Amino acid sequence: MRRALLATAALAGALLAACGSTGASPPATTPTHASTSAFPVSVQSGDGTVRIPSRPTRILSLSASATQMLYAVGAGPQVVGVDKYSTYPPGAPRTKFTGYESSAEDYLPLRPDLVLLAFNTTNLVAQLEKLHIPTLLLPPATTIAGSYQQIAEIAAATGHSAAARRIVAGIAADLSRVARSVGNRVRGDTYYIEYDPTLYSGTSKTFAGALFSKLGMVDIADAAARAGSTYPQLSAEYLVKANPDYVFLADTICCGQTPKSFAARPAFSTLRAVHLGHVFPVNDSVASEWGPHSLETFFALIAKDVTTPSASGASARPSSGSGSSG
Amino acid sequence: MTAVTPKTPAAPTSPAAPAAAATPAAPTSPFAPQSRAAPPALRFFEDGAETEPAIFPTRLRAWHVIAGVVFLLGSAVTSVLVGPAGIPAGQVLEEIASRIPFVSIHSNLSPTDVAVIWQLRMPRIVLGGLVGSMLALAGASYQGVFRNPLADPYLLGVASGAGLGATVALIEVPRLVSLPADFVPIAAFVGAVVAVIATFALGRTGAHERNVTSLILGGVAVAAFFTAAQTFLLQQQDSQVLSEVYDWILGGLSTAGWGQVDLVLPYIAISTVVLVACRRLLDALAVGDDEANTIGVRADRVRLLVVVAATLGTAAAVSVSGLIGFVGIIVPHTVRLIAGPSYQRILPLSVLYGAGFLILADLLARTVLSPGEVPLGVVTAFLGAPFFLVVLRQSRRIA
Amino acid sequence: MLEIDNVSVVLGEATVLKSVSARVEEGSWLGLVGPNGAGKTTLLRAVTGLVAYEGRINVAGRASSTTSRRAAARLVAYVPQRPVLPSAMSVTDYVLLGRSAHHSYLGGETRRDRRVVATVLERLDLTALARRPLGQVSGGEAQRAVLGRALAQEAPVLVMDEPTASLDLGHGQLVLELADELRREHSISVLCALHDLTLAAQYADRLLVLSGGEAVSSGSAEEVLTEPNVRKFFGATVEVLAGRDGVVVAPARRPGPEAPTWQQTEEAGDSGGNLAWAAAL
Incomplete structure (x- = not known):
């Protein structure tokens, strides 16, 4: 079993x-x-x-x-x-x-x-x-x-x-190459990955979270997750207080979120990630699946954005998928 | 006073038959038919008359039963013939006939087709029949026992209890992987039974006079509490668990082989036997608790027995099918429209029509949007809601 | 035979019946009279076992507190003041309910049960209405069906609570005549509460007057229904006349302004023959 x-x-x-x-x-x-x-x-x-x-x-x-x-x-x-x-x-x-x-x-x-x-x-x-x-x-x-x-x-x-x-x-x-190129630059940095605009996030115990953990990054959802839950819902206040260094938006297709719309939400313009231009869109399906294509897409995202930060996102590939895994 | 025959029934079981039957004892009766030569004065306490009395107590009518059987068999046969596997109808019937003892037909279907018929379609039809008959029967019984036409099998918190049980199981099972695969139905069953016990415990604390009302209110309170607990648990869960629980709440019959049938059959069989046996007592309850008591029917005990049996059966049905709404209301009311208000007819016919209805609804659920599916609970509600309006209009006309 | 010995009933805080004793011999009729709230219905409910009581009630020599509901239903039949009439149930099925204590609990009625019901229906002139739903019969017919259900119980004691309350005078008389005939034919003991003192006097062998939960007077109608007694117990001014079948209690105008304002008897408003409340059920 x-x-x-x-x-x-x-x-x-x-x-x-x-x-x-x-x-x-x-x-x-x-x-x-x-x-x-x-x-x-x-x-x-x-x-x-x-x-x-x-x-x-x-x-x-x-x-x-x-x-x-x-x-x-x-x-x-x-x-x-x-x-x-x-x-x-x-x-x-x-x-x-x-x-x-x-x-x-x-x-x-x-x-x-x-x-x-x-x-x-x-x-x-x-x-x-x-x-x-x-x-x-x-x-x-x-x-x-x-x-x-x-x-x-x-x-x-x-x-x-x-x-x-x-x-x-x-x-x-x-993976080794990406990890090497990132080195210790993001070790200890915090991130928030969003699966839904109502602030459903994922912890480091999810597949995507495991990848960021490899780089030494810290998931702000970990502290909010209760027993048994790996996709907790955060409050806006919690998010603002946690003030992550990086934000990954995995609700670009389902819910049309963009770094711009994220920054426009009440109080979010003050977030460190917004100031640094560290809000990156990710394809919904890619972020919630755990296949080779998802891995390679994440690698590319990390190589492009996390190591050399830029305001523009990377890999919002158009897709008809609803973002559900399965 | 003029005591004519100071004779008293010696014992209630065999009241004395005054030998004065032959004497024209009461020709003065204002009700004695004038044309009759020998007035029936004392006859009614007397044994031995040969003629069958010309009265017509409520009986199950043959054509009601035949129509029900035809409906049930029609739904079942159609369901076994229809499916995406596209096995020709003739071969399906041949295959089924070949399993009948002493019939020497041999079908030449592939093992996969045989498995489709005997391991997928058949168990699903049987399960649908069991669940449908149980929900309809339990709904009819609750309506009788609470003298409330809107009572349904979920009145006393069965649904919320089963929902909580299933939720706990769906959350916990992934962590306790060594549990058997049937853990969700078992947990739903336990949850349902616990909820109804809680309802009874609450209802009993209410005033004795208002027994029925306090029981129903207890059900409302328990349902609210269990639903809140379920929501609280779900709120902390992942979307995957949410979708599984939601799936379960919508109701459906996904069964492989005969395992689930075996699981619920004992409960549903016992429950059905008990409830159908109580059909006369439910009619007696129609005159209210006090009067039922004076004619020798313990209303509180009948209610307890019926509620326990209906709850057990409903819990078993819900545990394998999720929450399928409306069956428990529309089937008994339809039967009531067809066959009249006596529970002596409503209960047995609800078994037949409920089984046929759910098999038919499941057939529609999996064929209407094929290859997509409509949740079974949606189909029953979709058929049920308009139908219910018709029933209401009809009953207003009768009343 | 019905023996009521020192029966008291406490409902909540209130003592609604205080040490009432009475005795109804085989084949005799005890009329129960008294003003509103005297405890008549409570006494009848105690006899039928619907309300808990202190004291002893014996039916046919058996203590009713120790008999089961089923056995009790074969000893005491009850015609309630306001019966619940399921409007869709047929007259036959309704009368057949009276046989519930005779056939087996879960099984069906026997041939004898059917025969008893057929005879009761015929006797009460209900045969033509046998298949009619209760919602479609008149008030008098419904009341006869209620009496028929009680008679079908074949119990030696018949308890009636205002059986004429919803009937006009003629239908009321029919029901009482019928009960009286059956009492004489089968030596049934009848305990019957009636508001109408004249009717009570005509049918009862003895009367028991309840007032404030106590038995305040008992005896023959002539002994009990005196003008001073009626004034005392009912606060009513009446003329007691000697009628052909016993005393006639005729209401009279009150002599002075100090008289209470409430009515002596409470005639049901819907005496036109249709039981409005029954149709509503």
Whole structure:
């Protein structure tokens, strides 16, 4: 179950940490199932060990992050459908599915032979099991190592383990490079990431938060989060008092927020981040997903804006997505 | 005074039959039919008459039952035939027929299609039928027991209790991963039962004379408290948990295999048997608690029994389906319009029509916007609200 | 036979019944009279077990406090002053409710139950209305249905609380005549509260006068309903005449200005035959 995933993720994280966050990391895939691409293969996922009898050729991804990972490892040609929230890559065969369908029968016309899910709200895992369709449950990663782990799982399940090793090594190298270039400049600086104009934020225990933690940055939402919550709602007063050095707006698409509109909110013009021009827009989906594309986008944002601050934002890529993860 | 026959019924169970039956004892009766040769003076305390009396107590009518069965089977069969998997109807029927004992038909469907029929469609239909029949039956029972046409199964706080239970489960389960997968329904069930017990505890502290009113007010207070607790918990949660809880509140039937059916069947079966058995007592409650007591029906005990049974069944239904509104009101009222006001008809027919209605509503929920879905609670309310207006107009005409 | 022995009832702070004793033999009729608020209804409710009391009430030799509701319903039948009439329930179903204590709790009525109901309906001239909802019968017919439900209980004691309150004189007489006939035929003990003293005198073997929760007088109508007694207990000025069937209590104009202003009897306003309150239910 999920505990198993967390355990492997923790193991991978420990491996990564042992190599040093600024050193060149080796591929952080677990060797058990990545070593072979010969089918049948058994893959550990959020719903236990899943046995995949043969190389899947009709993959249905109901998770935007999984879609990113599939295309990153080169399994794109095997994909027959992605959910409506998968905005990257733009050419993926989007469907109307949400991943919250109440009956797995809805997916049968696509004749999928592998289904990827982020959530199991409507019992889909059990339903797909009854239909003998292998299903990987890949819940939101909260660490970078967790994301690597899921890339490795997807690669193993689709027969792309070798490529996955290369991809993960590349991402790890990019991360090291970004971290090196930032150095200690932002260590101890505070930031606020906004998912909604009503001041819903994310803590350092979220995926995006984990990335900023790597740079030594401090999340102002951490102190406001109560037990069990990683996306707390802050009060304006709290935000003004915390006075972050950096602001990342992940509500640019859903809610049309811009650095300008942020600064125009009552009392926010006094914020240090506003004065320094440290308010940066981020694509909503990118900020709430945990795939390779999200990572690379964040790296670019950090390289461009955090190290060489400028008032203009970086990567507000137009998208039809609503910003929900899934 | 002129004591004619100083005979008293010796025991209440077998009142003495005065042998004076033959004597024309009371020809002076102002009510004695003039044409009758032998007035029926003493007959009514007497055994032994051969003719079947020509009175017509309320009975379940055959065509009501047949219509209900047809409606239920029609909904169920349509539901099992319709689905995005696109299995030809003939083959579905063949496959179902092949499972009937002693029928030697062999279907040649693929294992996936067989699984679609037996592990997805069938359990969902059965679950929908169970939930629908339970909500309709519980709604009808509450209406009878509280003599309030607007009473619904959620009157005493079942919904808010189940909602709180499910919320706690959805928040806690990710942290306590070793819990079984069915933890949410179980937690919802426990929450519902706790809420109704709290309602009773509150209601009992009220004045005895106003038992029913204080019970309903207790339900209002408990619902407010539990909803506030749920809101407080949710307010601290992530949007993912919020959407899961919201999903659950909207109600729906997402089931894989027969696990959930097995989970709720015992409760719903017991509850249904008890409630349907109480149908006459509910009619007796129509004359009010005092008069029910004088004819030998303990109103408070009947109310307790009915409420306990209805609550248990509702809690079980809610735990697997979330909060599906309106079924508990529109189905009993429709049945009342069709079959009259007696609970001897309303209760058994509510079981049939409630099951058929929810199966039909679920069919619409998953086909109208296919491949998208409409939440089941939205469909029932959408069908229910206009229908309810019709019912209200009709009942005004009757009254 | 009904024995009421030293019965007191306390409701909240108020003692509404103080040590009342009475006895109704088999086949006899005890009339209960008294001014408003004298405790008549409370006494009747104590006898039917609807209100807690101190003292002893024996029905057919059994202490009513120890009998179950079900057993009690087979011993005492009750015609309430203001019955709840479910407007949609048929007359048959309503009368059949009187058999609730006879057939099994959860099971249905037996053939004998149906026969009893059929006979009661016929006896009360309700057969033609058997399938009519209670909301669509007249006040007199509804009152007969209430009496029919009580009779269907086949109880040796019949308790009636103002059975004529909502009826005109003719329908009131019909109901009382019927109860009287059945009492004589089956030796039923009748305990009946009536406002109308003349009617009470005509039907009762004995009268019990309640005032302020106490039994202040009892005996035959001639003994109890004297002009001084009526003035004392009811604050009413009457002429007591000798009628063909007993005493006739006729209201008379008050002699002086010191007389109280309230009316002697409280005639229901809706005596036209339709039970307005019943139709509203």
